[in-house]
Amino acid sequence: xxxxxxxxxxxxxxxxxxxxxxxxxxxxxxxxxxxxxxxxxxxxxxxxxxxxxxxxxxxxxxxxxxxxxxxxxxxxxxxxxxxxxxxxxxxxxxxxxxxxxxxxxxxxxxxxxxxxxxxxxxxxxxxxxxxxxxxxxxxxxxxxxxxxxxxxxxxxxxxxxxxxxxxxxxxxxxxxxxxxxxxxxxxxxxxxxxxxxxxxxxxxxxxxxxxxxxxxxxxxxx
Amino acid sequence: xxxxxxxxxxxxxxxxxxxxxxxxxxxxxxxxxxxxxxxxxxxxxxxxxxxxxxxxxxxxxxxxxxxxxxxxxxxxxxxxxxxxxxxxxxxxxxxxxxxxxxxxxxxxxxxxxxxxxxxxxxxxxxxxxxxxxxxxxxxxxxxxxxxxxxxxxxxxxxxxxxxxxxxxxxxxxxxxxxxxxxxxxxxxxxxxxxxxxxxxxxxxxxxxxxxxxxxxxxxxxxxxxxxxxxxxxxxxxxxxxxxxxxx
Numbered sequence: 001x002x003x004x005x006x007x008x009x010x011x012x013x014x015x016x017x018x019x020x021x022x023x024x025x026x027x028x029x030x031x032x033x034x035x036x037x038x039x040x041x042x043x044x045x046x047x048x049x050x051x052x053x054x055x056x057x058x059x060x061x062x063x064x065x066x067x068x069x070x071x072x073x074x075x076x077x078x079x080x081x082x083x084x085x086x087x088x089x090x091x092x093x094x095x096x097x098x099x100x101x102x103x104x105x106x107x108x109x110x111x112x113x114x115x116x117x118x119x120x121x122x123x124x125x126x127x128x129x130x131x132x133x134x135x136x137x138x139x140x141x142x143x144x145x146x147x148x149x150x151x152x153x154x155x156x157x158x159x160x161x162x163x164x165x166x167x168x169x170x171x172x173x174x175x176x177x178x179x180x181x182x183x184x185x186x187x188x189x190x191x192x193x194x195x196x197x198x199x200x201x202x203x204x205x206x207x208x209x210x211x212x213x214x215x216x217x218x219x220x221x222x
Numbered sequence: 223x224x225x226x227x228x229x230x231x232x233x234x235x236x237x238x239x240x241x242x243x244x245x246x247x248x249x250x251x252x253x254x255x256x257x258x259x260x261x262x263x264x265x266x267x268x269x270x271x272x273x274x275x276x277x278x279x280x281x282x283x284x285x286x287x288x289x290x291x292x293x294x295x296x297x298x299x300x301x302x303x304x305x306x307x308x309x310x311x312x313x314x315x316x317x318x319x320x321x322x323x324x325x326x327x328x329x330x331x332x333x334x335x336x337x338x339x340x341x342x343x344x345x346x347x348x349x350x351x352x353x354x355x356x357x358x359x360x361x362x363x364x365x366x367x368x369x370x371x372x373x374x375x376x377x378x379x380x381x382x383x384x385x386x387x388x389x390x391x392x393x394x395x396x397x398x399x400x401x402x403x404x405x406x407x408x409x410x411x412x413x414x415x416x417x418x419x420x421x422x423x424x425x426x427x428x429x430x431x432x433x434x435x436x437x438x439x440x441x442x443x444x445x446x447x448x449x450x451x452x453x454x455x456x457x458x459x460x461x462x463x464x465x466x467x468x469x
Contacts, residue, residue: 145387148383148384148387152367152380152383152384153367153370155371156370156371158370159370162366162367162370165359165362165363165366166363166366166367166384168359169356169359169360169363169395170360170387170388170391170395172356172395172398172399173391173394173395173398176398176399176401176402177398180402197398201394208390212383212386212387215304215383216380216383219376219379219380219383220376220380222376
């Protein structure tokens with residue numbers, strides 16, 4: 001079982017590395033969306049500092065959601081997803097490997113690029129570690145919950161927009177705790193409470209989401 | 223012991239039963255609605271603080287209750303759909319979604335109308351209003367998913383998973399929103415908590431709540447019958463029914 005998990009992880013990572021340009025898309029999207037805000041709100045430093053946590057998190061959330069659509073698509077189209085579900089290993093473990101690989105190739109780069117964008121928006125220096133911490137705890141939750149939506153819409157021709165409708169309302173708790181933590185850090189308040197909540201959401205989603213995703217895939221594949 | 227459950231699972235028997243119940247339920251709903259509205263809007267005393275504008279709660283509160291109740295019904299039917307694959311509960315789940323969405327919408331509209339004289343603005347990011355808004359988004363996502371999937375049974379099972387995921391999330395969303403709004407703006411006026419409600423206002427409220435629930439049951443049964451007859455259009459009993467209509 002562990003072997004199968006690692007095999008799928010390795011396969012998906014290799015596939016992603018061979019398509020580097022696709023990996024860059026969510027990053028560029030993140031960058032462009034964040035740069036739109038100063039143009040819309042004006043370049044004043046105080047305004048930007050004030051709204052930076054919210055903007056960074058909403059943009060990260062949208063970038064993660066748009067990248068989500070590709071999680072199972074190519075495997076669905078070439079039939080390997082069906083083979084995956086037919087294998088003797090528990091599908092939830094295999095699905096977890098796929099989600100992890102997807103997060104490593106789309107979520108992790110967002111965290112790497114976030115300091116640059118924080119600089120763009122004049123986020124106070126003491127809030128930066130908290131921003132990275134919330135992204136590290138929060139984006140895996142987005143991938144986990146999003147995977148359920150992707151699995152439900154994978155068989156549909158135009159599932160992309162529908163996917164955002166299904167999963168964005170479910171992202172509300174992550175957004176509230178993560179943006180709240182960064183907001184508090186920028187103002188110099190303690191942030192442990194929100195980080196604990198995010199960690200709890202992560203544990204909950206790692207436990208339950210693979211099961212729901214596997215069940216959804218079975219339904220979508222008929 | 224489970225024979226009645228088993229029987230009710232047959233689309234044909236359920237259809238007949240729903241058909242027979244509908245006029246009774248509809249009649250009781252109409253009577254209760256008239257009684258409840260008259261009692262609430264005319265007989266019940268005026269509130270000493272809010273004047274007559276509080277009377278919107280006789281619509282608002284039942285709608286808000288139903289908006290959550292209907293989602294629970296959908297989640298429970300969803301679990302039954304996934305475990306026993308009952309066609310009847312598929313129909314009930316699909317029939318309930320638009321009704322729940324409308325109850326949520328009604329609760330939001332009446333809430334913001336009540337907010338205008340009370341808070342001085344139509345919309346406040348109050349914890350309850352925000353949770354209701356997100357509940358509306360959940361309903362709309364469910365309906366969009368049902369419309370996107372062609373095959374009825376696949377759609378029902380996908381919807382069942384979505385409803386169950388939603389029901390796990392609703393308490394998390396609710397408490398995170400509540401926590402968020404207390405941080406941002408301090409505690410706002412909460413409707414029923416301030417002085418505990420007097421019996422002269424509570425009684426019509428309960429009548430209205432029962433009326434709304436029965437309305438939901440009536441219309442859900444009617445919609446479920448349409449779903450069933452559409453899904454079973456190739457079976458012999460539906461053809462028999464259609465033949466009887468022609469004569």
